[in-house]
Every structure is written in C-alpha cells, then in structure tokens.
Amino acid sequence: MIVLRYTRLGTRRFLSHIDVLRDFGRIVRRADIPVGYSGGFNPHALLFFSPPMPVGVGSVAEYAAIDTPLTADETAERFNAASGEDMRAEEAFEVPRNPNLAGRIVAASYLFPFAADAYDFSRGLTVEYVKKGETVREDVSERIFAAGEKEGRMLLTLASGNVTLRADRVFAALKGLTGCDGDVSDVVKTEQFFREDGVLVPVREALVRKE
Amino acid sequence: MENFSDRLLPLLSQAEKPSRYTGGEWNAVKKTHPVRARFCLCFPDLYEIGMSNLGMQILYSEINSHDDFACERCYAPAEDMAALLKAHRIPLLSLETATPLKDFDVVGFSVQFELLYTGVLYMLDLAGIPFRAEDRGEEFPILLAGGPCAVNPEPFADFFDCVVIGEGEGVDAAVLALVAEGKEKGWSKREILRRAKEITGVYVPSMREKGEKVVKAVYADFEHAPYPVRPVVANTEAVHDRAVIELYRGCASGCRFCQAGYYYRPIRERSPERCAQQAKDIVENTGYGEIAMCSLSTGDYSGLHALMDGLRDFVHEKRVNLSLPSLRLSSFSGDIAQESRRSSLTFAPEAGTQRLRDVINKNVTDEEIDNVAKAFEAGYDSVKLYFMLGLPTETDEDIAGIAAICARLRELYFKTRGKRGPNISVSCAVFIPKPCTPFQWEEQITFDEMLRKQNYLRGLLRRIKGVSFSWHGAESSVLEAALARGDKRLSRVIERAYELGAKFDSWSEKFDWEAWQRAFDDEGIDMREFTGAWDTEADLPWDFIDTGVSKRYLLAQRKLAYAGITTRSCREGCNGCGANRLGRCTIE
Numbered sequence: 057m058i059v060l061r062y063t064r065l066g067t068r069r070f071l072s073h074i075d076v077l078r079d080f081g082r083i084v085r086r087a088d089i090p091v092g093y094s095g096g097f098n099p100h101a102l103l104f105f106s107p108p109m110p111v112g113v114g115s116v117a118e119y120a121a122i123d124t125p126l127t128a129d130e131t132a133e134r135f136n137a138a139s140g141e142d143m144r145a146e147e148a149f150e151v152p153r154n155p156n157l158a159g160r161i162v163a164a165s166y167l168f169p170f171a172a173d174a175y176d177f178s179r180g181l182t183v184e185y186v187k188k189g190e191t192v193r194e195d196v197s198e199r200i201f202a203a204g205e206k207e208g209r210m211l212l213t214l215a216s217g218n219v220t221l222r223a224d225r226v227f228a229a230l231k232g233l234t235g236c237d238g239d240v241s242d243v244v245k246t247e248q249f250f251r252e253d254g255v256l257v258p259v260r261e262a263l264v265r266k267e
Numbered sequence: 268m269e270n271f272s273d274r275l276l277p278l279l280s281q282a283e284k285p286s287r288y289t290g291g292e293w294n295a296v297k298k299t300h301p302v303r304a305r306f307c308l309c310f311p312d313l314y315e316i317g318m319s320n321l322g323m324q325i326l327y328s329e330i331n332s333h334d335d336f337a338c339e340r341c342y343a344p345a346e347d348m349a350a351l352l353k354a355h356r357i358p359l360l361s362l363e364t365a366t367p368l369k370d371f372d373v374v375g376f377s378v379q380f381e382l383l384y385t386g387v388l389y390m391l392d393l394a395g396i397p398f399r400a401e402d403r404g405e406e407f408p409i410l411l412a413g414g415p416c417a418v419n420p421e422p423f424a425d426f427f428d429c430v431v432i433g434e435g436e437g438v439d440a441a442v443l444a445l446v447a448e449g450k451e452k453g454w455s456k457r458e459i460l461r462r463a464k465e466i467t468g469v470y471v472p473s474m475r476e477k478g479e480k481v482v483k484a485v486y487a488d489f490e491h492a493p494y495p496v497r498p499v500v501a502n503t504e505a506v507h508d509r510a511v512i513e514l515y516r517g518c519a520s521g522c523r524f525c526q527a528g529y530y531y532r533p534i535r536e537r538s539p540e541r542c543a544q545q546a547k548d549i550v551e552n553t554g555y556g557e558i559a560m561c562s563l564s565t566g567d568y569s570g571l572h573a574l575m576d577g578l579r580d581f582v583h584e585k586r587v588n589l590s591l592p593s594l595r596l597s598s599f600s601g602d603i604a605q606e607s608r609r610s611s612l613t614f615a616p617e618a619g620t621q622r623l624r625d626v627i628n629k630n631v632t633d634e635e636i637d638n639v640a641k642a643f644e645a646g647y648d649s650v651k652l653y654f655m656l657g658l659p660t661e662t663d664e665d666i667a668g669i670a671a672i673c674a675r676l677r678e679l680y681f682k683t684r685g686k687r688g689p690n691i692s693v694s695c696a697v698f699i700p701k702p703c704t705p706f707q708w709e710e711q712i713t714f715d716e717m718l719r720k721q722n723y724l725r726g727l728l729r730r731i732k733g734v735s736f737s738w739h740g741a742e743s744s745v746l747e748a749a750l751a752r753g754d755k756r757l758s759r760v761i762e763r764a765y766e767l768g769a770k771f772d773s774w775s776e777k778f779d780w781e782a783w784q785r786a787f788d789d790e791g792i793d794m795r796e797f798t799g800a801w802d803t804e805a806d807l808p809w810d811f812i813d814t815g816v817s818k819r820y821l822l823a824q825r826k827l828a829y830a831g832i833t834t835r836s837c838r839e840g841c842n843g844c845g846a847n848r849l850g851r852c853t854i855e
Contacts, residue, residue, distance in 0.1 A: 071503070241280050
C-alpha cells in the first residue's frame with residue numbers, strides 16, 4: 057500500500073470532502089494507477105483518506121492510502137500527471153498495511169493569516185457557529201493542542217478526526233477577537249498527527265518509522 | 268483590465284457551494300495567448316445542470332479547437348452567490364479567466380427548455396447587459412442563442428442579436444469568425460449581423476423580412492462531427508457525471524408528441540467503431556467510471572451490439588460501468604441490459620392503453636411490455652416508468668391502463684422472481700403541445716383537468732403495493748406550454764415575470780406561479796391563448812423556421828393520430844417527412 061501526501065490549494069480548496077473522494081477516484085483511473093477493489097455487488101476502489109476538512113481551507117498535508125502494486129515514486133509521478141497543479145502529490149511512501157488514516161489521525165496543524173502573537177490562548181477560546189438554525193457557543197480550549205509560530209505567523213495544532221475542531225470556526229473566532237484582516241481561504245493545513253504514547257507524531261514519521 | 272479573480276476569492280468561502288464558481292476543472296481550457304475573438308458560452312441554470320449538458324461540451328471543445336479563438340463558460344450562479352456578487356459590485360464572470368461577460372466578443376446562451384427563459388435575463392442582469400438587442404450599442408457583445416428552444420425562437424428573439432436554429436456545430440464558430448473579421452475590419456454590429464444572416468441556421472430577429480424562411484442547420488457529416496473527447500470534468504457532482512457518447516442524432520420512432528424526435532431529423536448514425544474509440548478516449552482523459560450511450564432511443568441504434576462488443580474488454584479492465592438510457596421496451600433485450608450492472612430499468616410507455624399508444628405512435632405493444640420479465644430474470648428488481656397525462660383523445664380508461672401496466676409488471680415479477688415484490692416508480696408528465704410536432708395544434712388540458720387526472724391515477728396506484736407515483740407540477744406545465752408556442756409578445760411577459768421575481772422556474776421550490784400569472788395579466792395576454800387548441804389553417808409563430816419536416820407531413824400525421832393509425836419506424840422504410848432535404852438520413 058502506498059501513502060500519498062498531497063496538496064489541496066488554489067481552486068481545490070473549495071471542494072467538499074465528497075467531491076475530493078470522487079475526484080480522487082477519477083484521478084487514479086486517468087493516471088492509470090492500478091488499484092485493488094473491494095468485493096460485493098458494488099465494488100469500490102481501495103482508497104483511504106485522512107479526515108475531511110472544511111471547504112475553503114487549503115492544505116499541504118492531505119493523506120491518502122492507495123492499494124496499488126506500483127512503487128511509491130511511480131504512484132506519485134502518475135498521480136501528478138493526472139491531477140492538476142492545485143492537487144499534487146508531494147511525497148509518497150510505502151506502508152505494509154492500511155494505515156487507518158481516518159481512525160488514527162487525532163490532530164492537524166494549521167497556519168493562520170494572523171501574527172503569531174495576535175491572540176493570547178491562555179485566555180481560552182470560544183467559537184460560535186450556526187447549527188440547524190441555532191447559534192451554538194462552544195469553549196474549544198481543550199481542543200487546541202498547541203499554539204506556536206512559523207515565520208511570524210500563527211501556527212495552531214487543533215483536534216482532528218473523531219473529536220475535531222474546525223479550523224474555519226477557529227479562524228472566524230480569532231478574526232473577530234483580534235480584528236485581523238484575512239480570509240478563511242488563507243488558512244493552510246501544514247501537518248496531521250497520530251498520537252503515540254500520549255505524544256503527537258506527524259503521520260509520515262509514525263508510518264515510516266514503525267511500519 | 269480589472270482583476271476580478273482577486274475580488275472573487277474572498278466571496279467564495281461565503282458561498283454555499285463555492286466549487287461551482289472556481290473553474291479550474293480538469294480539461295478546462297484557459298487560453299492566455301492573444302486570440303482573434305472570445306466567446307462566452309452561457310447556461311441559464313446552475314453549474315451542476317449546465318455541466319451535464321452535452322451540447323455545451325461539444326461547442327466548448329469545438330470553438331477551443333481553433334487556436335485563434337477562445338471559448339469560456341458561465342453558469343447561472345445560485346441566488347446566494349448572486350447576492351454576494353451584487354453586494355460587492357462584481358459583474359458575472361467567466362469561469363476560465365474571470366472576465367466579465369460584457370467584455371467578450373460573443374456571448375452565447377444554450378436554451379434547453381422554456382422554463383430557463385428567465386435564467387437568461389437573470390444572467391444578463393448580473394452581467395450588466397441590457398436585455399433587449401435594440402437597447403445594446405456597439406460596446407456590448409453580440410448575443411446569440413441556440414438549443415432546442417430555437418425551434419420557436421419568437422418568445423425570446425428580441426433579447427438576442429442572432430439565434431442559431433438547429434445544430435450549433437460549425438455555426439457558432441462561423442459566427443465567431445465573422446465577428447473576428449468584423450473587429451479587424453472595423454465593421455459595425457449591424458454589418459456583422461447582415462453577414463451572419465447568410466450563414467445557414469442563423470436567424471437575425473432585427474432583420475427578419477416578410478416571407479423569409481430560416482433553414483435549420485444540420486451537421487451533415489455526423490460521423491466526423493466535432494466531438495469532445497476531453498470534456499470538462501465538473502468540480503462538484505453534476506447531474507450526469509459520466510462519459511457520454513452520442514450514438515446517433517434524430518430518432519426513427521416518430522412519436523407524435525416528441526419535439527426532439529422531429530427536430531433532430533434527419534437521422535445520422537455514428538459508426539460503432541468511432542463511438543467505441545471515443546468512449547475509451549473519454550474515460551482515459553477524464554477518469555469517469557461510467558459511460559452513457561446516449562441518443563433519443565438507444566436500443567434502436569443499429570451498431571449497439573458491435574459497440575458493446577468493442578467495449579467489453581475495456582470496461583472490464585478499467586472497471587467502468589455502461590449505462591443505456593432511453594431504451595424502448597421493444598428494443599430491450601436481456602443480454603444488453605445485463606452488461607450494465609444496474610438494478611433499475613427505465614422505460615417510457617407514455618400511455619396506458621394500446622389505443623392511446625397508437626394515437627401518439629408510441630409503438631410499444633402489451634406483449635412488449637411483458638418483455639420486462641426478461642429484465643426481472645436478469646436480476647433487476649426496480650422499474651421506472653414514464654407516462655404522460657392529457658394526451659390528445661385521452662380518457663379515464665387510458666389512465667386506468669397505467670395502473671393496469673403496474674399490476675401486470677408485479678404479476679410478471681412474482682412469476683419470475685418470486686416472493687418480494689418489485690419497486691415500480693411511475694412518473695407522469697403533462698402533455699405539452701410543442702412546435703414542430705404533429706401535435707403542435709393540440710390543446711393542453713386545463714389546469715383543473717390536470718389535477719383531476721393526477722388524483723384519479725394516484726387513487727388507482729395507491730391500491731397496488733410497491734408503486735410510487737410522482738408527477739410534474741400542473742402550473743409549470745401550463746407555463747411551459749404557453750412559452751413553447753409563444754410569439755414575440757411573450758418577451759415582454761418574460762421580462763415582467765423576471766421583474767416580479769421569477770427565476771429558476773424549473774426548480775419546483777423556486778417556481779413562482781403568481782409572478783407569472785401577474786406578468787401575463789400586466790401585459791394583457793391570456794395564457795389560454797397559447798395553451799388552447801389552434802386552427803390548423805392558422806399561421807404559427809414558428810412557420811418561418813424550416814426544420815426540413817414539412818407542415819403537410821405533420822398534418823398528415825395528426826390525421827393518422829386521430830384515426831389511431833400508427834406510422835412505421837423510419838428504420839423499416841422512409842415515411843417521407845422531408846428532413847432528408849437538409850442532410851442524408853443515414854438509415855435510409
């Protein structure tokens with residue numbers, strides 16, 4: 057099985073998760089990447105993805121596992137020839153079995169278009185959103201795992217997967233609190249993490265090191 | 268020129284489905300080099316609908332195949348996005364280069380059916396382009412319309428500089444070439460239109476002369492007609508999200524209510540070898556997991572078996588599904604259906620009794636309906652059936668016949684498959700008399716009668732287990748009929764309806780019947796004038812359009828309809844409709 061780390065930038069930021077799944081299947085077919093299929097009446101290609109992300113947010117760290125006999129390099133090369141500039145495999149590596157990306161990813165880091173010190177997270181953070189017509193206010197402090205900086209900009213590690221904190225909601229809250237300018241489409245996911253022995257480990261590191 | 272894409276970007280995250288507006292699809296063509304002329308192909312409905320339209324893909328790829336022309340696309344934005352554009356004073360933009368529509372040389376609308384007329388105005392409004400051709404000066408692009416509605420262009424003719432009657436392949440590019448030449452030589456719009464009028468299929472409403480006939484454009488060499496083997500792949504799920512191959516154009520069946528069956532004559536088939544190659548190319552160029560073999564009656568395609576043979580290994584190897592829409596019961600055979608791994612079959616008997624099917628020349632017999640047993644044997648357990656209510660001469664007995672067919676199918680299912688019953692879904696449209704058919708003079712049943720018939724059928728179907736029933740809105744069917752047979756006066760009604768808020772009329776939840784009724788009232792026009800019975804001697808608004816099929820033939824067919832006499836399929840011998848004047852009928 058090959059794991060691809062791929063980007064979703066430019067126009068591809070605006071696809072919904074389900075659109076990405078559909079698109080991915082097509083890319084694989086037109087790239088002529090042979091894939092295994094499930095059994096049953098409606099067989100589906102054995103492709104596995106990291107958790108969904110909000111529409112509009114960019115990423116340089118999306119992951120997909122593909123059940124293919126090709127080498128990692130060949131898979132990435134064919135993928136890139138068929139995927140367009142806004143969705144590119146930047147890295148590919150072989151893993152011995154289905155890494156269960158959706159089940160094991162617990163966090164993702166995002167670079168926000170705000171100055172690193174624009175907000176003091178020791179104050180906690182409350183997000184607000186509309187669900188089924190009603191405004192929900194939620195204290196999300198516990199789902200912010202780390203606040204750091206990269207090149208002077210704010211880098212946050214947020215819960216992802218089964219317990220999740222949507223980066224677009226954090227963006228909206230921070231924009232309101234800090235008065236900073238910017239658009240949610242300027243937020244970029246930079247890495248995703250598994251938790252091992254209580255420590256967040258980047259996906260690639262966890263998969264390549266151990267498996 | 269102002270860069271609108273930077274201004275558009277922050278709005279996208281606020282839109283409900285932003286991927287409708289980003290462009291950047293696989294196979295989209297973005298030309299950055301200078302070109303002689305630019306064409307914006309517009310579809311007056313949402314992205315998901317427009318991206319499913321084969322005609323748009325054909326024209327887009329054809330125009331872009333010319334290195335010195337560029338073709339871009341624009342679809343009607345949903346109302347949330349329209350509001351954002353308006354609030355930020357951004358005009359409607361093309362997907363490829365975010366260019367305002369009014370900066371193109373030609374803006375062409377694909378008008379697929381009558382309930383999209385307000386969609387044209389909605390898009391022009393957002394684009395900042397005046398609705399009426401007479402109100403647009405030299406600074407505005409040439410506005411062109413095409414598509415099936417051009418069979419009677421009069422209701423919308425005043426909005427356009429020219430209308431392409433018939434098939435756009437070759438014609439749109441010819442108009443664009445003229446516009447390019449005009450730009451280079453400094454011709455006025457009027458001069459360009461004067462020359463465009465000479466192209467077969469081009470109607471210039473502002474220059475129509477008394478007694479003038481506009482001959483429908485027919486792409487004669489269908490085998491080699493331009494075909495998009497690199498179609499644009501939609502960003503978000505389109506209604507028909509699959510590889511489409513067009514097996515043939517026209518139809519041999521001659522159903523008397525069917526506009527497409529008459530309008531797209533003469534019949535021109537494409538060879539199974541070419542179709543198979545196109546299908547393979549499209550799958551390889553797009554990655555689609557399904558190939559739809561399209562035509563007005565796919566089971567009648569003479570190369571169907573050869574085509575299936577030619578694709579068998581490929582679809583197996585690539586794990587692609589084949590789908591065969593538009594099968595007729597009489598042409599259905601189990602072996603073909605089995606190759607498309609599906610669980611549901613769709614058929615259109617259109618009428619419940621043999622008598623009425625003879626009237627409309629839907630050559631399907633009760634024995635052929637029994638053919639569905641073969642599908643049950645092949646493993647299918649859902650059947651979708653399409654019918655029409657309000658066909659000429661229809662009685663309640665014919666409606667009861669619809670229920671009888673459902674009961675019969677259930678019985679057949681129990682015989683072949685045993686215990687659990689089949690799922691049968693019945694969908695009923697209302698008959699709409701359409702121009703260029705033998706029923707173009709017929710009346711449409713009244714609104715009350717529609718409701719009565721629908722209720723009657725619903726009552727009958729309720730007694731049969733496993734049958735679901737859906738029907739078309741009576742109000743929108745009345746409007747569709749009025750617009751289909753409308754004349755020039757209706758352009759004012761369409762404008763007024765739009766002013767009153769009518770848009771997206773084909774979406775039942777958006778359909779605003781009150782706005783339309785008021786619009787007709789405000790313009791002093793009685794809708795019934797266009798939905799009632801017409802004298803066969805009267806002049807018709809579309810008499811100046813020459814579709815190849817003679818009025819005499821249509822009248823003769825009408826007479827046969829009332830006598831309950833069927834006409835054979837064109838495949839059994841030529842019936843002399845006249846369409847082969849415009850191009851060779853390849854099944855003759």
